[in-house]
Amino acid sequence: MNQHTTQAEGILSLAKEVLKIESAAVSALSDRIGDDFVRAVQALLACRGRVVVTGIGKSGHIARKIAATMASTGTPAFFVHAAEASHGDLGMITREDVVIGISYSGSTSEVLAIIPAIKREGAFLITLTGNPDSPMAREADINLNVHVAREACPLNLAPTASTTATLAMGDALAIACLDAKGFTKEDFARSHPGGALGRRLLLRxxxxxxxxxxxxxxxxxxxxxxxxxxxxxxxxxxxxxxxxxxxxxxxxxxxxxxxxxxxxxxxxxxxxxxxxxxxxxxxxxxxxxxxxxxxxxxxxxxxxxxxxxxxxxxxxxxxxxxxxxxxx
Known part of the structure; x- marks a missing residue:
């Protein structure tokens, strides 16, 4: 067996292992969600303002995607960068809003720094963390546990399985809200007028x-x-x-x-x-x-x-x- 073949087999083996780990992380969420998830969805449905999703680093990227998914599926939402929030962007949040704070450790200082202001404003706080005993989880009105057994990174360091699980939980929230609101293909098309689906469903x-x-x-x-x-x-x-x-x-x-x-x-x-x-x-x-x-x-x-x-x-x-x- 030549070196090239050995290298190719190693690449494929590692890739398959990554997919297995991340798949298992998402699958584990379905066995874990329960009353807290239902309460979170009910809070989102009752929101009279906007859903504000916040985070920093990799969690910030996931937060931005969750906000975009919600906005395109009938739940008005936007992303606020946790670090920018401490420098004026907190003014975007009102007591009518629901805030979703994302941090796998549940101890991200930039997110923790804005929680007191969110609580003072009276906004409802949902957190997505991998540690239900973390400071963020304890401060939340509802915490959704996105803990994973391990990261897909061989060093067990780079956020991989954890970000996948968090994104999947965000998708579950968005789709549960979509279904509860009776959101239709036509509604989806109206928020995507420039896309192929919008043209197919709106153009006469x-x-x-x-x-x-x-x-x-x-x-x-x-x-x-x-x-x-x-x-x-x-x-x-x-x-x-x-x-x-x-x-x-x-x-x-x-x-x-x-x-x-x-x-x-x-x-x-x-x-x-x-x-x-x-x-x-x-x-x-x-x-x-x-x-x-x-x-x-x-x-x-x-x-x-x-x-x-x-x-x-x-x-x-x-x-x-x-x-x-x-x-x-």
Whole structure:
């Protein structure tokens, strides 16, 4: 066995051990949580202000992530750096707030220094510590124990399993609140309007459809060559066919044109009503753009007329419009 193989095996063995240790640390939490966790969630649900999450060092990074997760799942929250709190940021905390203080040792001086001010203000204090007998845990209204048997670091020094367990506990709090509040996918999308999920759940057909003169349309008596010209002018590979009241009667696509030429050769005498596809698939303007994408995929086509509930043509949608809007 060469040195490279031996080194690779050592790397993989250590990585697997890290994952096992951290997995065991998180798993142990599920056997430990109980009434205190329920009370913590109830306090968060009853909060009339904001949830303020604080910590320093690695715990500060975890605190920032927990605050972000809560904020995006229906529990208004923000992060305050424990050291900055002692220099003015304590003014962000009010008696209406719930404070979550994070320190694995439960003895972090920067967090301990601000607890008296938090208590004087009257904010509710939840702590996440690895030592239920620590100073922070004793000062808290509720302490959640995130103790781990050991760190995943071979030296048992670098915060690894402990930070993973703390983050998992924060996720458990956030998701328990999400569920209790009846938070939905639509609620999530509203706080993520720039993301893919937000676009899929908030963007409507009417937001991206083509309108007015950009919508190809001809009457049923139109000669086929004039219809082809309309297809070329509007550039979405089809034209709709409407009656004098603007109701959608049919559709004729570039694919229909190719198949027609192969079948009959000379198309000049043909009138569009005789070769259009009647009663084509269409979509309402208030439908989600994601629904339009699904309909196009199922129908294996690239274009959709948009109609009102009386069947009048009001717009058109092309596959590329959905791509441009990043719905697909």
């Amino acid at each position: 057909v009417q937001d991206i459809m083509r309108r007015g003169d950009d919508v190809p349309r001809v009457s049923p008596d139109t000669q086929i060559l004039a219809a082809v010209q309309e297809i070329s002018r509007k550039g979405i590979g089809m034209t709709t066919v409407t009656d004098k009241d603007g109701k959608l009667l049919g559709i004729f696509t570039e694919g229909d044109l190719r198949r027609l030429i192969e079948r009959v050769g000379d198309i000049r005498p043909i009138v569009i009503r005789d070769v259009m596809t009647p009663h084509p698939k269409a979509i309402y303007p208030e439908a989600l753009a994601a629904e339009a994408a699904s309909l196009l995929e199922r129908a294996q086509c690239n274009q959709l007329p948009v109609v009102d509930h009386d069947g009048h043509l009001i717009g058109a949608l092309h596959f590329h419009d959905l791509m441009t809007a990043k719905v697909i």
